[in-house]
Amino acid sequence: MTNKIAALSLLTLGLLSACSNTVTSTTPAAQERFARVALVPLEAGDTPKRLAKAVGGSVLSWNEVGCEAADEINCTAMIGLNSQVDTQNLHALRGRTMYIEPNKDVFSGGGTLTATMGGKVSIWAGGKVSIWAGGKVSIWAGGQFTQLPENTALWKKIRLEEAQRMAPNLGAGVTVAVIDTGLDLQHPAFGGSLSDPSTWYDFYAGDTMPQDEGIFGVGGYGHGTNVAGIVLQVAPGAKIMPLRVLGSDGSGDVVMVAKAIVWAADHGAGVINLSLGSEESSKVVQDAIKKVTERKVLVVSSAGNSNLSKITYPAADADAKGSGAYSLSVGSVDLNDVKSNFSNYATELKVMAPGEQVYAPAPGGLMAAWSGTSMAAPMVSGGLALALGQQAPTKDLAKELADRATDIYNISGNKPFKDKLGEKGRLDLVEFLSHASTY
Known part of the structure; x- marks a missing residue:
C-alpha cells in the first residue's frame, strides 16, 4: 500500500x-x-x-x-x-x-477474528442482551465483569472496575465516532447506545446506513462492530457514532477517512476512534485530523499489526504539530504486559493496551473475539470518554493518559523494545482518572 x-x-x-x-x-x-x-x-x-x-x-x-x-x-x-x-x-x-x-484502498483496518465462545460463535442470550441494552445496570459482580465474563482478566489489567466507580457517569453525554467497517446496527448490544441516526453516514456506499457488511470470518466483516462494542464495555454510558469508510475486505480510501473525520467533529463527536492505518503518511487525512483537533476533539489511532519498528499512519503522526495535544497512538500487549507478537512499536508510540482475544459483539447478534492493535485503541477511546463524561476538560487529557500508564519496560519480554512501547507503557485507567484535571 x-x-x-x-x-x-x-x-x-x-x-x-x-x-x-x-x-x-x-x-x-x-x-x-x-x-x-x-x-x-x-x-x-x-x-x-x-x-x-x-x-x-x-x-x-x-x-x-x-x-x-x-x-x-x-x-x-x-x-x-x-x-x-x-x-x-x-x-x-x-x-x-x-x-x-x-x-x-490506501487504508485498512487491523485485527483478526481470533476466537469464538467454546469454538463456536455464541448467540447473545439470557442476561447479556438486557445488560448491554440497559447500560446502567450493575456491570460488575463478585469481581467478574457481568456483561462479558470472558473479558474479566483484560479489564482487571487496566483496572476498569475501579475506574468505572470513579467515573459513575460511565461516559454519559460523550459521543465516540467509530470510523471503521460500520456496525451491525440492529445488534442488541447497541440498543440505546447509538447516536442520533442523523449523525450516521456510510462514506463507502454513499448512504446513511453504515451497516457492517460481508461474510462472517472473511476479511474485515465485523471489525467495526467489535471495536464499537469494546468502547461501550469501557464507557457504557457513551454514545457510538457509526461511520463506515472500510469495505467488507477491510480496506478504504483516503477521501472517505478524511471526510469521516471532519463529519464526526461537525456532528458532535468528542472522541474519534481510528482502528485503521496506512503504511505511509497522508496529508489529506492529517489535515483533517488537524482541523478537528483544533476544535479539541480527541483522536485515537491504532499502531498496526506487522510487528515492525514503525507504526502506521495516522498513529505515527499523533505528535504532529497542531494536533499532538489531542491525539494518541495505541499498540497492543498481552495479559502479561508483554508486547503482542503482532503489534508494531516505535519511539513515537504513545501508549499500549491489551489487544488479544477481546470479546465483543459480532454481526448477526453474535459474540466473538478479535486480536489486534485495533482492539487496544477503543480501550483508550473508552477511557477518554469516562473522563469527559465527568466533565474533565479536554486539554491535557491525551497527555495525562499517556503519562499515567504503567511502566512495562522492566519485563524481560519487552527488553528488545526499550522506549518503543509508549511513553510510559500500558494503559492504567485509575491512574489516568486520578490525575486528570479536576472534574
Whole structure:
C-alpha cells in the first residue's frame, strides 16, 4: 500500500484573502472511487467548475473558511483524479502548489477474528442482551465483569472496575465516532447506545446506513462492530457514532477517512476512534485530523499489526504539530504486559493496551473475539470518554493518559523494545482518572 505525497510546485503558493467565508454542504454525495486525490489551495475567483476543469478531476470538497487568514489547510479544494494531470491545465493554476497522493484502498483496518465462545460463535442470550441494552445496570459482580465474563482478566489489567466507580457517569453525554467497517446496527448490544441516526453516514456506499457488511470470518466483516462494542464495555454510558469508510475486505480510501473525520467533529463527536492505518503518511487525512483537533476533539489511532519498528499512519503522526495535544497512538500487549507478537512499536508510540482475544459483539447478534492493535485503541477511546463524561476538560487529557500508564519496560519480554512501547507503557485507567484535571 503506497501513499506517498507528490508535491507539484508551480512556482509559488499564492493565497489571496478575497475568498468568501463559505463551507460546502454537510451532506456528502454518493462516493465515487478515485485513484488519486489532490489538495489545491484556493484563490480569489476560483469556482468548483473552473478548478475541476483545470485539474481534470471531480471536486469532492470546497472549503473557503480559512481564505481570509491565508490558512492553507482551511482554504482548499479536494479533487478526485482518475487520470494523469494535464500539464497544460496545470498552467492555469497560476503558480500554486498542489499535493497529489494515492487514494483508493490506501487504508485498512487491523485485527483478526481470533476466537469464538467454546469454538463456536455464541448467540447473545439470557442476561447479556438486557445488560448491554440497559447500560446502567450493575456491570460488575463478585469481581467478574457481568456483561462479558470472558473479558474479566483484560479489564482487571487496566483496572476498569475501579475506574468505572470513579467515573459513575460511565461516559454519559460523550459521543465516540467509530470510523471503521460500520456496525451491525440492529445488534442488541447497541440498543440505546447509538447516536442520533442523523449523525450516521456510510462514506463507502454513499448512504446513511453504515451497516457492517460481508461474510462472517472473511476479511474485515465485523471489525467495526467489535471495536464499537469494546468502547461501550469501557464507557457504557457513551454514545457510538457509526461511520463506515472500510469495505467488507477491510480496506478504504483516503477521501472517505478524511471526510469521516471532519463529519464526526461537525456532528458532535468528542472522541474519534481510528482502528485503521496506512503504511505511509497522508496529508489529506492529517489535515483533517488537524482541523478537528483544533476544535479539541480527541483522536485515537491504532499502531498496526506487522510487528515492525514503525507504526502506521495516522498513529505515527499523533505528535504532529497542531494536533499532538489531542491525539494518541495505541499498540497492543498481552495479559502479561508483554508486547503482542503482532503489534508494531516505535519511539513515537504513545501508549499500549491489551489487544488479544477481546470479546465483543459480532454481526448477526453474535459474540466473538478479535486480536489486534485495533482492539487496544477503543480501550483508550473508552477511557477518554469516562473522563469527559465527568466533565474533565479536554486539554491535557491525551497527555495525562499517556503519562499515567504503567511502566512495562522492566519485563524481560519487552527488553528488545526499550522506549518503543509508549511513553510510559500500558494503559492504567485509575491512574489516568486520578490525575486528570479536576472534574
